[in-house]
Amino acid sequence: MNRISKFKNFLWIILGVxxxxxxxxFLFGLGVTTNLTDNTPWGFWIGFDVMGGVALAAGGxxxxxxxxxxxxxxxxxxxxxxxxxxxxxxxxxxxGLLFDLGLPWNIWHMIIFWNPHSPLFEVGWCVMxxxxxxxxxxxxxxxxxxxxxxxxxxxxxxxxxxRIPLVIAGIMLSTxxxxxxxxxxxxxxxxxxxxxxxxxxxxxxxxxAICLGLLMVMVESxxxxxxxxxxxxxxxxxxxxxxxIYMLLINVVFRFVDxxxxxxxxxxxxxxxxxxxxxxxxxxxxxxxxxVFIFAKNNINWLYLGALSGVIGVVFNRLNVGGxxxxxxxxxxxxxxxxxxxxxxxxAGVVSAAMLVxxxxxxxxxx
Numbered sequence: 001m002n003r004i005s006k007f008k009n010f011l012w013i014i015l016g017v018x019x020x021x022x023x024x025x026f027l028f029g030l031g032v033t034t035n036l037t038d039n040t041p042w043g044f045w046i047g048f049d050v051m052g053g054v055a056l057a058a059g060g061x062x063x064x065x066x067x068x069x070x071x072x073x074x075x076x077x078x079x080x081x082x083x084x085x086x087x088x089x090x091x092x093x094x095x096g097l098l099f100d101l102g103l104p105w106n107i108w109h110m111i112i113f114w115n116p117h118s119p120l121f122e123v124g125w126c127v128m129x130x131x132x133x134x135x136x137x138x139x140x141x142x143x144x145x146x147x148x149x150x151x152x153x154x155x156x157x158x159x160x161x162x163r164i165p166l167v168i169a170g171i172m173l174s175t176x177x178x179x180x181x182x183x184x185x186x187x188x189x190x191x192x193x194x195x196x197x198x199x200x201x202x203x204x205x206x207x208x209a210i211c212l213g214l215l216m217v218m219v220e221s222x223x224x225x226x227x228x229x230x231x232x233x234x235x236x237x238x239x240x241x242x243x244x245i246y247m248l249l250i251n252v253v254f255r256f257v258d259x260x261x262x263x264x265x266x267x268x269x270x271x272x273x274x275x276x277x278x279x280x281x282x283x284x285x286x287x288x289x290x291x292v293f294i295f296a297k298n299n300i301n302w303l304y305l306g307a308l309s310g311v312i313g314v315v316f317n318r319l320n321v322g323g324x325x326x327x328x329x330x331x332x333x334x335x336x337x338x339x340x341x342x343x344x345x346x347x348a349g350v351v352s353a354a355m356l357v358x359x360x361x362x363x364x365x366x367x
Contacts, residue, residue, distance in 0.1 A: 018349020060086020
């Protein structure tokens with residue numbers, strides 16, 4: 001049995017357990033399957049499935065912009081894979097969100113009952129519209145496999161001509177909701193820890209999403225090459241790592257300047273849970289990837305470690321902002337929220353399903 005078959009079997013096992021837990025969640029409610037409470041209503045599912053999932057799919061608009069707008073031809077071989085990742089990623093976000101909502105069958109209300117003053121309203125509409133754009137962007141990849149079906153040719157030609165407008169629309173929509181996810185937390189200055197709360201948190205979310213998009217494409221490329229025993233695309237990885245270094249530096253400098261300007265620098269060196277979480281996040285997101293990309297860029301194993309560390313670090317940031325570093329979780333209740341095993345398995349199941357769909361497309365279409 002080859003590598004990809006073994007890995008797929010592992011994913012199917014996780015998905016099977018997750019399906020059982022998911023049925024339990026919908027039959028008996030949130031309380032049976034989560035450690036969330038009225039004091040800690042946001043946790044792993046919001047931080048990972050929604051905010052982390054949206055950020056993980058950022059490679060779609062980042063690579064699309066570089067390839068189609070800035071005309072960097074070096075990224076053309078990974079453009080389709082990046083768009084596919086974004087497409088599947090956003091579907092996974094929508095599926096994951098259903099588990100977190102108390103009444104998921106009412107999710108359609110946002111379409112009818114508008115609240116344009118709410119950042120969440122903007123996020124919801126941007127996600128729906130961007131998912132539509134991604135569907136139209138990726139559709140030609142599917143349609144080109146069936147050239148003999150005559151009625152599909154006009155659709156393919158039409159979508160091909162719309163490629164640049166769709167890319168531009170996708171970049172605009174992705175930019176809006178990547179930053180608007182940060183805007184959600186502008187309403188809670190007394191709930192989110194000062195090391196994470198900021199008036200410019202929408203910009204922080206957007207910049208870190210670009211970093212994650214670059215790193216995720218690297219992880220995806222190296223993982224696919226390993227599983228399918230193909231040659232690593234070293235010239236692409238080298239370019240991505242160089243751009244990632246600059247973006248990571250911009251991200252970390254911006255964050256520290258923001259912290260110091262707001263007068264929150266005193267929290268950087270105190271003996272507290274939030275401080276340890278912050279420095280762990282910085283180490284994973286910035287320090288490890290930059291050191292690896294500079295000094296071990298010719299070693300694929302180290303390059304993979306550096307990119308994966310950055311991915312974990314940015315997702316960890318979303319987890320911190322999404323619930324771990326809310327002040328009621330750190331100080332007031334005296335009870336530190338930690339996700340239940342059911343929360344982990346449902347999230348792992350959503351990720352496993354997304355990966356299986358990704359493998360199906362790259363095995364059956366010209367991705």
